[in-house]
Amino acid sequence: MTSTDVTAVSKPRAQAGWKRLLLSEYLVLVLTVFYFAVMWTIVPEIATADTLLDILRAMMPLLVVAIGQTFVLIVAGIDLSAPSIIAMASVVGASVLTGDGGYANGTGFEIIAGILAFIAVGAVIGTFNGLCTTRFNMPSFIVTLTTMMFFSGAAIWYTTVHTDASSIGNLPRGFIGIGQGTFFGGLPFSLFVVLVVGGAAHFILSRTVYGRWLYAVGLNPRAAAVSGVPVRRVIFWAFVISGVCAAIASILYTGRLETGTPVLGQRILLDVIGAAVIGGVSLFGGKGKILWTIFGVLFLTVIDKSLQLMGLPIASVFAIKGSIILAAAVIDAVRHRVLVRG
């Protein structure tokens, strides 16, 4: 081969490398690492063991909510009620747990009862969302918007019934440990919870009949119905799973803050949906993986933590976060164009 041939060949090869990176499902992770490296030069503290552990800790509850949301997104729905489930579960759970006259206080089962109360709230609200969406054919956007508003209000009302203050504190130490505790010398206990939830979610999505059905319903509900997929049941359970996941996240949040508060998680909705979508989960359904959601949550958490570390005035914080997410969106759009062109 002559030398001209060599250059002619190597250029497309380098291009192919870029293209491969762009199309890879690890793209968001690569972007995160790149962003992290840039931030390292600006705030070196981001690379300390403490901060890394902090990032891990901060990710955990958000990740559990996002995993639940992924199920709903895959069936082409959306669950806007996640924040209100977190808030409602937080105050209901805390009212069971609290040493200040909690329902289960002094029974010896308070922690188990409390956790069951959390999960029950998530399951009940999820069930309600699922029933309305499937039985009355209402758009999930409207259903969950309504439940979001209702239970955000209900959480505040519930708190005022149980205390004069704006929140319910004095939770048992054993419970707080779920949100704050560590095992194996330093790893947060919440990581263990997330591993279980994430592992189960991954198993369901990739290995079970229900998982395949979820994607089928998201991709083409009519074809799925004709093919014998119980479409309504599949959608129903997606909402229940999302509700329970939000409740589990509420346990972690409430444990960390040692307080049941009715405004818990009120502002995380966009982070949850944003993380899933940045990771690659489609808002139009049929597309999503737990791994992608993890990458999306990691991406947003690293951005948040870096901005917190920088300690800039508020106006610039929003501008920076906005432009980073915009940049990610642009890269994603480029990626789609490359995909279409083949």
Next chain:
Amino acid sequence: MKLSRREFTVGALLAAGTMGLPIMVKAQGTKTVALLFDSLVSPFWVSGIEIMREKAKANGWETLENISDFDDNKQFEQVKAMIGRKVDGILIIQTDSKAVIPAIRAANEAGIPMVHFNRPPAESDAYSVAIQADNRKIMADTVQFLVDEAKKMGGKYKACLLIGDLGDVNAIQRRDGFFDVVDKNADMIEVVARVSTEWNADKAFAGLTNALQANPDINFLVTSSDFMHPQIEQVLQTAGKWHKRGEEGHVLFAGFDGDEGAYARLKDGYLDACGVQNLFLEVDMAFQAFIDMWAGKKPEKLLLDPGFVITQANLTEKQDEMWGYTVWKKQNG
């Protein structure tokens, strides 16, 4: 198309490696203080953060800022980030007095002094210093002034109180200060309306409108915060009750906080008295608490700002201590 794990790892390491080990030069001996707010929604907080920035600069300190947007969990993350930055002190305005406790613990563990500005935390074993206006006393003094005015004019009074968000201890203390005085003068003053505003101007507007419809003869009005003045003015104007002191039909009117609107209405004679939180003093007290803690002292957990009542009589003498006057001056040249 998939990238193999090995390719990914190599790529990631390269990316990280080429960045090199960054070094950020920090002036030796400079103190860094974190200012953690939950919002900047009212002029009180905006002025607060501006005064803090200026005074910190005057002390030769650097400041870092974070706003939690009322998200307790996010604020906890911000405290941890500040601990990660190894700041010398954390000044915090938390949304929830209980949910902030884990953050105090974390700061204690890291040995970083923490000061709560304007809102004290709930009781706990963790140590931090809170600076707070002596709401009950300031409110009582303010209402006392109004009662004295009423006595001078004689007659019976129908009173209305705009109450804040009862989840906020400040709101409760101000309410209690009001009743400390009013209850003693029950023969002269009858409280006919308590408007629950939840620190929301729209609710204040609707609540006061309703109160005036039910009791058109309200002539003694106290608000728990000055930021509701524009709504109050509008409602009173609509009801034909917005008159200056000395004019026929003037409603005795007192506010709390001391913002620029309160200053303007005092100056123009619509407002009779205002309980002022001495924001300048509170920032000084907070920063002094840091200096004391750095020196190894352990200040009291709660330090009170005595505040003062400003009226037409002492307006020129006291206006420089009123933070709203500073804002007003800036706005009006």
Next chain:
Amino acid sequence: MSAAASVSAAPAAGAPLLEIEGLCKSFFGVEVLHKVGFTVHAGRVLGLVGENGSGKSTTMNIIGGVHQMDSGRIMFGGADYRPKGPRDASKQGIAFIHQELNLFRNLSIAENLFITEFPKLVPGLPFIDRGAARKRASELLAAVDLDIPPTTLVNRLSQGERQLVEIAKALGAKAKIIIFDEPTTSLTTRETDRLFDIINKLRQQGIAIIYISHILDDIMRLCDDIVVLRDGNLVGKALKADMTIERMISLMVGRNIDQLFPPRDSAIAAGPPVLEVRNITQRGTVKDISFSLRAGEVLGVSGLMGAGRSELARILFGIDDFGSGEIIVNGKALTKPTPTVCMDNGMAFLTEDRRAEGLMMEAPIDHNIALSSLQAYAGGFAHKIDSTRLNADVSKMSASVQIGARDIANTLVKNLSGGNQQKVVIGKWLLREPTVFILDEPTRGIDVGAKNEVYKIINRLAAGGAGILMISSEIEELVGMSDRIMVMAHGEIRATFERGAFDREELLRAAMWDGIRSNAK
């Protein structure tokens, strides 16, 4: 019925309007057109046939300005022709009427006709001359024999009427050549006749027509010249008189199909009934339908569009409700059928619209094939899928229905040809080994080779003892495949014909008699 068949142009005379020479085109290094050349004459209809992927669409896209040629030459009206884009092509006088029509459904006919250029009150200023627009629109609609006010919204028109609007739009743009891509797939027989009348009229006006179709009957009926493509090569070019359907097929597939319809062993068609339908009635769709389908039998269902054939199929498979009647599958009465219940009783249903109801276009082949059978491969509390067993069976099925794709786990269904897509749907159902298979338009929009393969699969299935209910709008296909044919009209069964007594004209009459009468008033 129509005068279409009798009209024909004189043999080519004079200089050709469009002259294509040595046309080559590659996509990503794969050559899809190799030195294709033919001529189009004013006042003549050129039929372009070939299997899917033979290069018909690419050729037309080059003429229509969608793609640029790699090499070759096109002369249009004696001048070099290299359109910069679709708009340039249409400006020069080429109109392309796509399979999926390009009309704005929420706008009126007039607005659609002038969407690119409205008549202006004052030239150069953006004020529309509504009066002139309406007048011109009426003229154009009259030219295509469409007697509808131009202010009518397009979404109120039938598919056939929309097509005529497209043609009117082409006339409005002063098109010299009009390209039709599969224009009759969604038309009723009457609408097709009407279309052919218009095409004949256009031909007489001296417009050149390029007509692409899978329906070879139509090609023979309509075209003056015929060009056959296979794998990007031109393999046949002849006057109609020198061409037969048999010859076209053998040119298209590159081998001789002595018979498009494979022979059937009808001896088996005497099994016990697998599906019995008694007096099924549903208001507005079907009325008093009764029939029985035996094991090993292919029962054809004929009828016009809107005769209630697909509606009946949907009722039988439990997708739509029915008012009264009885459905008995393998001796068991289904009181409240749902797709799941029907499937559990051995039924399968290939819907007429495979994009909307048959496939997950964005999913790979193997996931599509597996979808209906997942539970048979799962067990335990979590219903974990035994992927080794599933993948093995899915691969076997994919090979058995001859899906032309190498990697069934990574090829998305949307990237397959229509024929292969249909085989994916069939494979999905065959994996369940159905005893009653309802096929609604199983060969719609697929090429001849794939059709033949689908027919073979159907025969194999019938030979295996399944009962097959086949709905089709192609009478040829029903005659070739069925043991019996039921004809439906207005939701009722009008006639049933036994094999041996099939007569195309009789079938058509049974389907249309009522239609013609009711239309006449």
